[in-house]
Amino acid sequence: MICTINSETGRHDAPDDTAHAPPQISPAIAAVAPDQEGARCDAGSDPEKKRGHAQKRAGGHYFVVCPQRLAEALRLGIKPALAYLGLARGTRRFNLTTSWAVAAIERYGLMSRRNARAAVEKLEASGLISPRGHLKRRILAPHLSKEKAELLYLPNRLIGAVPGDISPLKPLSEMGEATGASALALLMEMYRLCHLLVDHGCNPALISARWPLKCLGEGRGAYRIYGLGQEGTWHYDPQPSPLPIPCREAAPDILNILDDLHLLRVVKYAFTYPPEREGEMLFPACCFEGEEAENAYGQAHSQAARLALERTAKNQKEKDKLARGFWDFVAVPRHISEPLLVGLVRPRWLADTSHSRQWLAKLREWEVFAEPGAKAIDQRWRP
Secondary structure (H helix, E strand, O other), rough: OEEOOOOOOOOOOOOOOOOOOOOOOOEEEOOOOOOOOEEEOOOOOHHHHHHHHHHHHHOOOOEEEEEEEEEEEEHHHHHHHHHHHHHHEOOOOOOOOEEEOOHHHHHHOOOHHHHHHHHHHHHHHOOEOOOOOOOOOOEEOOOOOOHHHHHEEEEEOOOOOOOOOOOOOHHHHOOHHHHHHHHHHHHHHHHHHHEEHHHHHOOOEEEEEEEEEEEEEEEOOHHHHHHHHOOOEEEOOOOOOOOOOOOOOOOHHHHHHHHHHHOEEEEEEEEEHHHHHHOEEEEEEOOOOOHHHHHHHHHHHHHHHHHOOOOOOOOOHHHHHOOOOOOOEEEEEOOOOEEEEEEEEOOOOOOOOHHHHHHHHHHHHHHHHHHHHHHHHHHHOOO
């Protein structure tokens, strides 16, 4: 509301891991980190050591899913779709075969063994996976996407890092068929649209939250102080997608469900204008919901804005009156006439890859500028 990100297109991309791939394997399929789950554990017979070894091995890995194949599974129902993701989580280097079966789906808490068995049977009947028979591994249907950037790169933690973990997706299997399938489809669409290096999440012109700002103080300095007191609203502009995403009218309810289940993050940023009008991103205005560097800047900025506003009051009674009804404050340069607070949407679980680390390093700049930015507001605000 994570995988590598193409620095030119901003789309999910995979590392070039096809140099040693067998010639019969498509480059679009040979894109996943080696030995995600099937590597031998050399931590001895101690279960705790094995668990720690597995956590370290699976912490930043991801698995690859074709959105067209996932759409076929979603049409079968929410449980077959979750079972398909579970089986894909167990694929190895080239995402062609999986050693996972009904027991693994139950072990990671996606659903009960009975439901998992029925879901896998539906996947077999539809041709999305091969019958196991005498083989040790099932074969997944080949990917339909021609380009690696069109595939979905999902973190292992979305299903579970190690056996015994409860998958964050489990609540979706306990919903109604229509609601659960729509929620999963929209979550997968967020992974498809997530451009960390470009938008710090999904494109805000397509999916975001919006909060109106009210001007509370206008000094003779370089800033205006705005208050945030109303509930936010969702902005959703669906685009053609291989996934069966919900319509514009149904999306707000589905987004609220994903937010309540902590499957996505909504991180506030100040914009000059609405993103669909080519508004520019100014600075993070979040205090708790973002990454550490974003929160550091947002907290320092909010505190400086609050102090600047209180400086205009003559006594405590006026201070209370100014702050009444507002739960956050933002200082915006006075030359910006229509500032807007936009909630950038990004999936909560992101893969630990070179590009996600590059994005986190880029975010640390906000932490560096947090204190100087707060001092600038304090020095350049004159009631």
